[in-house]
Amino acid sequence: MDISRHLGLLRRYALVLTRDRERADDLVQETALRALEGSHGFQEGRDVKGWLLAIVHNAHVSRCRRRRTESEAEALLAAQAGDAHVPDQTDRIALNETMRAMMALPEDQRAVLTLVAIDGMSYRDAADCLGIPLGTLMSRLGRARAALRAAGQTPASHLRLVR
Template sequence: MAPRKLRKSDVLDELPALRRYALSLTRHAVDAEDLVHDTLVRAIERSSTFRSDGNLRGWLLSILHNLHVDGRRSGASAAGRDGEFAARTGENLPPNQFDNLRLAQVRRAFDLLPEQQREAMHLVTIEGLSYDEAAAVLGVPSGTVMSRISRGREALRRWESGPSLQLVKGGE
């Protein structure tokens, strides 16, 4: 006797049982539907392993169960890896909402500096250039760069200590 081939109608008859069991396992309708879908895909891929004298419902429920267990193991493993990664990289996480707001305020104050002060401060404090390197980029003496940075820093200190932004307009 030749092995019985899986028939679409036989598998469709088992969908209600598969859905019920999947919902019982996942307790979430969308996850249950995904699990049933994955079960059907696996059953098609492995249809040659189904014994003709076997219990189709039991075989399908077994596939569903194993997929669920594998998914939970994989999910738990991923959650563990994510937790370890978060613990190791906590210092590198994006700033919290307060820090984001504070950074935006400082950035706004920096942007309100006169252009020449802002350019000099950016080159030295953000890009890490020396005063001489920044002077070469800007085409001015290094003393001028130092003066612009000094005035820019003073304006930011005034902003930091006062309720309103008190930036000095002007370039040099």
């Protein structure tokens, strides 16, 4: 199938849709690629010009949707970023001290503490994830929390107590 003789028509239509030469050229290029990739589905006897113009139109609509979705996502991220605040120096120091104390824990206690206290997993799910009995998980968690409390790094509001 020879689409080269229709490139002028495609470019004019793309220019009308996009109102920008570069975007129109990109749209024609995308159309040519789609036409070549989909040429096996083209039925002989069908109007090639109409088929190509439909591809230009559909590609343009897809691009507009994509741009709108990206713009909405960017606006949402910008709004969320505006709500965020930089922690003050004392918060950063406390967080670093807590992380240092946590990293000093034995690996089995760190894993349990991370799954339950940080990731919010239930005791049962964390035990299943680690392949250990529930009682073992609770024992490790209790020891990890006690070690952090002894190091003075754990505000009670951040970690649930195991009773």
